[in-house]
Amino acid sequence: MWDGDRPFDNRAASSAYDEFYERYLESDDVAVPPAPRIVAYVEALVTRYPDDVDRSVVWASPPVIDEASGLIVHLLMSYSKAEEVSEYAAALSREHGLVCLERKVPAIRRPAR
Template sequence: MSYDLAVWDGERPLDNHQAGATYDELYERYLESDDVMPPAPRIVAYVEALVERYPNDVDRSAVWASSPILNEASGPVVYLLMSYGTAEEVSEYAASLAREHGLVCFDPQGECLRP
């Protein structure tokens, strides 16, 4: 089981409803598409900072449910799959780091923006 977050480069939605609509659009356009795009530079910088704290290698599978993380990125969005046992700590850091990088962090399970 995993806990997932979506992080994207763009304007912060005004509310959870608008964030959900943006997430759905980005997911369909960039993550479900057969035409995977290289991750945007800001997404790459974010993932690099994230894996500096929580390494993304096979031996550390206790943190990430998917490896490497950049395989879950396309264009302006990355979909983070965290192991459920570490999700609280890792998701808090991931959301905080997204804010520092000027990115939007969305919880698709709760259908809400992460502060």
């Protein structure tokens, strides 16, 4: 998920995601605190699917907020919960005005109606 303009197509979305990921999550520069919309999104997400640092069955890398920086959050889900959680995460991203990209495809994720 990222806070920004919705790209025109999946190719542009993939490029935008790669740029945000490199800038905010792979950078060796000083860590950038997550933007307010990203923080609000993560807080809402973990309200429904809490961080369980000791025995998380949802998150592959808890706490989720540690996967957020600047305008992006990269969600790492356990395989057993990925379908359920990713559907909710996509719907929630829309509510928070964020862009959701499914990296495996890659395609802009639109929640089911």
